[in-house]
Amino acid sequence: MSVSGSPSHIVRTAVTGGADLSWQVDLYKDLHRYPELSGAERETAARIAAELRRYPDWEVTTGIGGYGITAVLRNGEGPTVLYRADFDGLPVAEATGVPYASTHSQLNAEGQQVPTMHACGHDAHTATALGAMTILDAVRSSWSGTVVMVFQPAEELAIGAHGMVTDGLCDVVPRPDVCLDQHVLPGPSGTVYCSPGPMTTSSTTIEITLFGRGAHASMPHRSVDPVVLTAAVVMRLQTIISRELPPGEFGVVTVASIEAGKANNVIPDSAKIALSCRFYSEKWRLRAVEAIKRIVRAEAAAAGCEREPEFRFVGLLAATDNDEGVFEVVRPHFDDHFGEDSRDMDPWTASEDFPVIPTAFGCPYLFWTVGITPRRQWARAEAAGRLDIDIPSNHNPGFLPDLGSLPVTTEAAAVAVLACLGHQWRDGDASDDEWAAADWAGEPAGTAAAPAGSPRH
Numbered sequence: 001m002s003v004s005g006s007p008s009h010i011v012r013t014a015v016t017g018g019a020d021l022s023w024q025v026d027l028y029k030d031l032h033r034y035p036e037l038s039g040a041e042r043e044t045a046a047r048i049a050a051e052l053r054r055y056p057d058w059e060v061t062t063g064i065g066g067y068g069i070t071a072v073l074r075n076g077e078g079p080t081v082l083y084r085a086d087f088d089g090l091p092v093a094e095a096t097g098v099p100y101a102s103t104h105s106q107l108n109a110e111g112q113q114v115p116t117m118h119a120c121g122h123d124a125h126t127a128t129a130l131g132a133m134t135i136l137d138a139v140r141s142s143w144s145g146t147v148v149m150v151f152q153p154a155e156e157l158a159i160g161a162h163g164m165v166t167d168g169l170c171d172v173v174p175r176p177d178v179c180l181d182q183h184v185l186p187g188p189s190g191t192v193y194c195s196p197g198p199m200t201t202s203s204t205t206i207e208i209t210l211f212g213r214g215a216h217a218s219m220p221h222r223s224v225d226p227v228v229l230t231a232a233v234v235m236r237l238q239t240i241i242s243r244e245l246p247p248g249e250f251g252v253v254t255v256a257s258i259e260a261g262k263a264n265n266v267i268p269d270s271a272k273i274a275l276s277c278r279f280y281s282e283k284w285r286l287r288a289v290e291a292i293k294r295i296v297r298a299e300a301a302a303a304g305c306e307r308e309p310e311f312r313f314v315g316l317l318a319a320t321d322n323d324e325g326v327f328e329v330v331r332p333h334f335d336d337h338f339g340e341d342s343r344d345m346d347p348w349t350a351s352e353d354f355p356v357i358p359t360a361f362g363c364p365y366l367f368w369t370v371g372i373t374p375r376r377q378w379a380r381a382e383a384a385g386r387l388d389i390d391i392p393s394n395h396n397p398g399f400l401p402d403l404g405s406l407p408v409t410t411e412a413a414a415v416a417v418l419a420c421l422g423h424q425w426r427d428g429d430a431s432d433d434e435w436a437a438a439d440w441a442g443e444p445a446g447t448a449a450a451p452a453g454s455p456r457h
Contacts, residue, residue: 002077002079002143002422003418003419004142005142007333010139010142010143011418012337019134019135019138021131021410025403028123028406029100032118033100035088035089035116035123036116037089037108037114038160039066039109039157040106040107041066041089045067055133058072059072059074061172064167064168064169065166065169068153068160068163068169070151070169070173072147072173074146075143075144075145076145078145078146079178079424080174080175080176081146081176081180081417081420081421082149082180082361083148084149084161084179084180084354085151085182087122087126088157089117089156090117090119091108091114091115091116092115092117092119093115094397095398096398117397120156120399121394121399124401124405124409125409128410132410132413133147142418147421150164152357155352161357162353164357169360177363178329178363178425179354179357179358180367180420181365181366182369182409183352183367183368183369185369185370185372185394186371186372186392187369187370188378189372189373190402191341191370192334192341192343192408193368194342194343194366195322195346196323196327196328197321198280198320199321199322200347200350200351201252201349202282202317202319203277204277204285204289204317205277205316206311206312206314207272207273207312208273208274208275208310208311209270209271210226210271210273211226211305212224212225212267212269212271215267216265217265218265224303224306226267226270230258232303233295233299236295237255240288240291240292244288245287249280249281250279250280252278253276253277254276255273257273258271275292278349280319293311317351320354326365326366326420329423330368330416332419333418337411337415338408338412341408352367354367373391377391
């Protein structure tokens with residue numbers, strides 16, 4: 001066996017003995033104070049690289065797909081397990097009021113100075129991964145195999161994983177037998193949620209340009225008004241979920257942005273809308289994309305447009321679909337380690353770019369979550385029926401992980417890695433069809449290039 005003893009016992013022994021995690025909370029607070037936007041994480045990446053110097057036996061590579069970093073520990077024969085942590089922040093002004101709250105700001109892609117915040121917990125993800133490395137490093141005599149830590153930038157723009165893969169991630173690190181990922185979210189602090197099957201939705205972002213004919217606002221009869229056309233399109237798109245999906249299937253088609261016109265006396269010649277579409281099922285995602293194209297083209301024809309609408313697919317992510325085999329390997333060890341705080345995970349309607357990495361390697365994966373809301377706060381809100389109102393969600397200015405959840409996320413990561421190191425993975429467990437890249441209805445992925453980072457070494 002590649003692991004001697006139960007993962008839970010090994011982790012408990014490390015935490016109470018040889019693994020020094022006294023630095024972890026201070027590191028987390030420092031990361032929280034200085035969040036950086038997707039693609040601009042220069043100082044965060046430098047801090048991670050500096051922290052990795054405490055692990056001299058791990059092979060560190062920086063500058064993958066911009067600011068991506070990997071750390072590899074080869075510890076004899078055995079499985080290879082990859083664990084991923086993201087580290088970018090968001091353009092949100094923090095409103096938590098804690099002493100280590102972010103007051104940082106940064107230039108965004110449009111050159112505007114915007115406040116930044118770790119409003120999705122990626123600072124906790126980074127501190128967790130480094131803490132798990134400390135545990136795994138301290139108990140090397142208890143396991144054999146290879147551990148790959150991936151520190152990924154630009155998750156919030158859904159380009160970070162693509163950027164690392166296209167920049168040669170698969171050539172930089174050994175091919176894993178399994179990939180793991182963990183995310184913090186609202187829930188009783190320290191509760192670990194894990195289930196098989198679809199856990200986050202696919203995400204399809206579509207920009208649509210509608211071409212009319214401009215005219216003076218006093219002469220609408222001489223125009224093909226794209227504003228009226230846009231209104232018709234927006235209303236008609238609402239029927240896709242209610243009229244074209246079965247009642248038991250989840251789907252979202254949200255028109256999140258409308259741009260048309262600049263003056264009150266000019267009918268513009270074009271309008272642009274941006275759609276965010278979310279599905280667990282690839283079948284119904286494809287059906288919805290075709291319905292969007294059909295409706296937009298038909299409304300444009302009905303309005304008398306002389307030019308076909310343009311569709312630009314600017315963000316495409318597959319659903320996160322947990323492998324049942326990996327779940328069956330890891331979940332019993334979560335149950336053993338966390339007891340009644342190990343629970344089933346409900347599907348999450350957010351989206352993740354983590355699956356891009358295991359798909360590139362052609363291996364199965366597991367994604368799980370950990371609750372980070374102080375338990376008293378959660379219990380009060382639950383009793384009052386105000387969870388959606390009183391508990392800040394990810395991306396909210398008030399989102400803040402309870403510091404007491406940090407040991408749980410760290411131990412969960414270490415337990416999962418050890419569980420996978422102790423399993424004998426068959427070569428080719430996943431078929432080529434199962435892990436092939438998603439068929440995006442013939443549309444290009446539209447992945448933006450990652451920023452230049454520090455040189456690889």
